[in-house]
Amino acid sequence: MKHLTIVALLLGGLCASHTYAVAADASRGARLHGEQCVTCHAARFGNHGNDIYTRADRRVQSLHGLQQQVNRCKNNLQIVWFDEDVNDVVDHLNTTHYRFPQN
Numbered sequence: 001m002k003h004l005t006i007v008a009l010l011l012g013g014l015c016a017s018h019t020y021a022v023a024a025d026a027s028r029g030a031r032l033h034g035e036q037c038v039t040c041h042a043a044r045f046g047n048h049g050n051d052i053y054t055r056a057d058r059r060v061q062s063l064h065g066l067q068q069q070v071n072r073c074k075n076n077l078q079i080v081w082f083d084e085d086v087n088d089v090v091d092h093l094n095t096t097h098y099r100f101p102q103n
């Protein structure tokens, strides 16, 4: 019984780490971002909603900070996204605007 529990834990661990090993899909992130995020940023930061990411006093200063901010905006809006969706949007924003080094 004890062994079964250990095997189950190991398998669970493998599956969980597999999810994070999948490469983020920036083009999918771009689509999600276009659907859920651009309009509000554009309304507040000029017609081109992406100006928010390149303004001089931008908020986000690291990849970790970007992940937190994407989650913050998503949670405030009560958008239902999987971690995978968040990762895709983070990847899209990072490759297109922020360009923080990937670890």
Ligand code: HEC
Pocket (backbone or CB within 6 Å): 033, 036, 037, 038, 040, 041, 044, 052, 053, 057, 058, 059, 060, 066, 069, 070, 073, 074, 077, 079, 089, 093
């Ligand atoms: C209802 C309006 C609204 C929506 C919709 C929205 N945001 Fe935001 N977002 C804001 C505001 C306002 C700020 C600026 C906050 C500040 O400057 O303190 C912001 C800031 C950000 C920033 C930080 C920009 C910087 O300064 O570096 C990121 C990243 C971001 N939002 C991502 C998203 C993502 C991803 C979505 C879609 C899930 C989203 N936002 C949807 C209002 C919104």
